[in-house]
């Protein structure tokens with residue numbers, strides 16, 4: 001008997017649906033005379049990938065009716081200059097969210113910059129107060145965008161996490177570490193592999209849900225994946241003129257029950273999660289309930 005075709009976890013179409021709902025809500029508030037939600041985005045330097053990501057965020061905001069103010073700052077901007085701008089935006093009544101695109105140039109103190117953002121405007125969820133809320137399972141914090149986007153995608157497809165073996169490859173600050181906390185929140189058994197893990201395959205082969213966030217194209221091969229697993233690919237690498245994920249899609253899709261494509265999987269969900277976090281920040285500023293955000 002032929003194996004059924006694996007389920008493609010389409011982040012693009014789910015994003016379109018969620019963004020449609022966000023747009024409706026913003027139009028509703030606008031029709032009642034409320035101002036529009038506003039997101040400030042700070043981009044330092046000219047990293048090509050960051051420029052693409054910021055451009056995507058800007059377009060996505062515009063489409064749903066969020067005002068985005070993008071500050072494109074020169075590479076030689078100092079930590080102090082960045083802190084001054086953040087202080088201004090923290091104080092600005094009309095700014096709901098502040099996002100500093102990472103990575104920052106190496107001469108800038110990233111920790112100081114993240115600590116300077118008002119946690120109530122920290123739509124990236126990187127401030128220790130929001131990371132702490134994630135540990136404490138407090139619903140009113142901000143969950144970092146990629147973990148939140150993955151969670152929305154899995155939930156939409158009714159993929160059970162409770163009691164399941166979730167294996168995360170990559171322990172970075174933006175994805176792997178906060179994602180491990182969110183998966184624990186969802187009551188999964190979580191393993192996190194990183195560059196010092198001796199044999200990654202020993203872990204990945206056990207995963208009911210395998211999530212790779214390393215930026216190493218083609219790292220995850222079919223022999224490392226359990227039959228019937230759910231595979232989530234966070235990697236986005238440029239190889240020649242192609243965009244490649246961490247997962248060898250063609251090989252792995254034969255074994256997986258469900259798999260995210262690259263592009264069109266996690267990428268759009270990350271941007272959608274940012275829009276949701278911005279709407280959450282906006283609702284909180286007006287004392288509106290942050291329940292039923294999705």
Ligand code: GUN
Pocket residue numbers: 099100101102103124145146174270
């Ligand atoms: N760089 C890569 N991903 C992200 C993200 O989610 N937020 C920010 N601020 N920078 C990033």
